[in-house]
Amino acid sequence: MSRPPGKSYLSASQIRLRVRTLAASICRTYRNRPLTIVALLKGSVFFVVDLLRHLDSDTEVEFWNVSSYEGTRSTGKIRGLEHCRGNLHGRDVLLIDDILDSGLTLDRTRSHAKKLGARTVQICVLLSKQRKRARNVRARWIGFKIKDEFVVGYGLDLDQRYRALPSIRTLPSSPSST
Numbered sequence: 061m062s063r064p065p066g067k068s069y070l071s072a073s074q075i076r077l078r079v080r081t082l083a084a085s086i087c088r089t090y091r092n093r094p095l096t097i098v099a100l101l102k103g104s105v106f107f108v109v110d111l112l113r114h115l116d117s118d119t120e121v122e123f124w125n126v127s128s129y130e131g132t133r134s135t136g137k138i139r140g141l142e143h144c145r146g147n148l149h150g151r152d153v154l155l156i157d158d159i160l161d162s163g164l165t166l167d168r169t170r171s172h173a174k175k176l177g178a179r180t181v182q183i184c185v186l187l188s189k190q191r192k193r194a195r196n197v198r199a200r201w202i203g204f205k206i207k208d209e210f211v212v213g214y215g216l217d218l219d220q221r222y223r224a225l226p227s228i229r230t231l232p233s234s235p236s237s238t
């Protein structure tokens with residue numbers, strides 16, 4: 061196996077414990093209310109699956125494949141939203157993403173979920189970067205607040221690599237990302 065890149069930031073056991081706590085809080089909030097999870101692919105795959113293990117068995121799940129990043133930079137555009145569907149009409153929707161960065165992705169997907177008739181839309185992210193956002197987006201559930209650094213692992217990629225790492229690691233920014 062090749063050596064993992066960058067520096068260790070969050071261990072697999074830290075993530076596991078935090079996910080369990082988040083799931084317990086989500087369960088308390090949505091008790092007796094039918095919930096639809098909308099997970100944004102591909103970055104949130106590990107996170108949503110680990111969360112789902114602890115959520116109510118009636119929870120419905122949709123996967124939306126949207127992307128905005130190339131390398132370590134956001135393109136500023138969201139691709140793929142036109143294919144994002146699901147029976148969200150009158151449902152309480154919880155959007156799940158790996159990381160809240162500029163806020164563009166969650167702002168656009170939240171609007172899309174409302175357009176599809178969601179009754180309420182809340183946001184849960186594993187990571188939230190401490191930086192100025194381009195959009196006013198607040199996540200109700202945040203796993204970890206992190207520095208404004210590029211991270212990989214536990215679903216997060218650099219050009220499709222490193223998703224399979226069990227922990228989260230920081231990478232130095234490439235010169236083109238400054």
Ligand code: 5GP
Nearest residue numbers: 103160161162163164165209210211216217
């Ligand atoms: P936003 O639209 O909030 O700027 O960016 C959200 C998306 O950008 C995330 O869903 C994620 O795919 C990607 N992203 C933002 N920051 C990082 C990062 O540090 N590492 C990785 N791998 N992806 C990131």
Ligand code: MG
Nearest residue numbers: 100101102103
């Ligand atoms: Mg993403």
